[in-house]
Structure formats: structure tokens, C-alpha cells
Amino acid sequence: MKESISLTWRRIPERYRMMGSVCKTCNTHYFPPRSICPECRRKGKIEPFKFSGKGKVYSFTEIHAPPAGFEKQAPYVMAIVELEEGTRCTGQVVDATKDDIRIGDSVEAVFRKLLSDDPEGPIHYGFKFRLIK
Numbered sequence: 001m002k003e004s005i006s007l008t009w010r011r012i013p014e015r016y017r018m019m020g021s022v023c024k025t026c027n028t029h030y031f032p033p034r035s036i037c038p039e040c041r042r043k044g045k046i047e048p049f050k051f052s053g054k055g056k057v058y059s060f061t062e063i064h065a066p067p068a069g070f071e072k073q074a075p076y077v078m079a080i081v082e083l084e085e086g087t088r089c090t091g092q093v094v095d096a097t098k099d100d101i102r103i104g105d106s107v108e109a110v111f112r113k114l115l116s117d118d119p120e121g122p123i124h125y126g127f128k129f130r131l132i133k
Helices: 005-010 010-017
Strands: 019-023 046-050 054-063 075-081 088-093 106-116 125-132
Touching: 054 088, 088 106
Parallel strands: 088 125
Antiparallel strands: 019 046, 054 075, 054 106, 075 088, 106 125
């Protein structure tokens, strides 16, 4: 899965620092960031927000037939994580198998390599999750 350099640069805040947004009108958090609050519409005041990266496993699955670029990682676990701030996001759970994880387990975001386009292309980094024991 190739990703353009410009798209990679635009995603740095959300991938490297888990930056999202918060509507100061209704206090709803969004990840990835939004420019308009779906609840308040034009009345909402959106501001950048840095998520803690801590949360709980809401749901998970083990991937055996990965998309192009992730074949060497299979099998791996993907989870929907409900962050402490209330929003949910999807991410890979590292250093664990499906037998190690239960719904409700605590996780934290970690900075890891996501993929590389080819041996001489850019390496894309971002967040994944690991279990907190």
C-alpha cells in the first residue's frame, strides 16, 4: 500500500502525537481531527486536542489475510480502542496474540513503524497499541 509523501506529512500530527480535535461547545472529542462538529455544526468551536493514548479494547479480531504491504506481519491483531476521552479508534495491537487479549483490557498507544513503500522508499511511522498488564 503506497502512500504519497504529501499525505504522510499531513498525517504526522495524528499519527505521531495522536492529535485530534475537541468541540468546546459540546465537549465531544474526535479522532482523527475534524474541522466541523457533527453535533453543533457551525455553532461548535473546534480546537486541536492531544489524546492520552490510553484506553480499553472495545472489540478485536485477528487478521490472517492482510492487505498488500502487511503480509509479513500476519497474523496480527486489530482492535477498536475506546480512548479515555470517549472516542474510538482502530489500531494494531502489538506484542500480543488473540489469545492474550480480552474485551475491556487496558491498552496504551506506542510509536511504531507502520509500513515502508519499498527498500529505498519512505518509512511510515505511527501509533499502534500494546496491552497494559
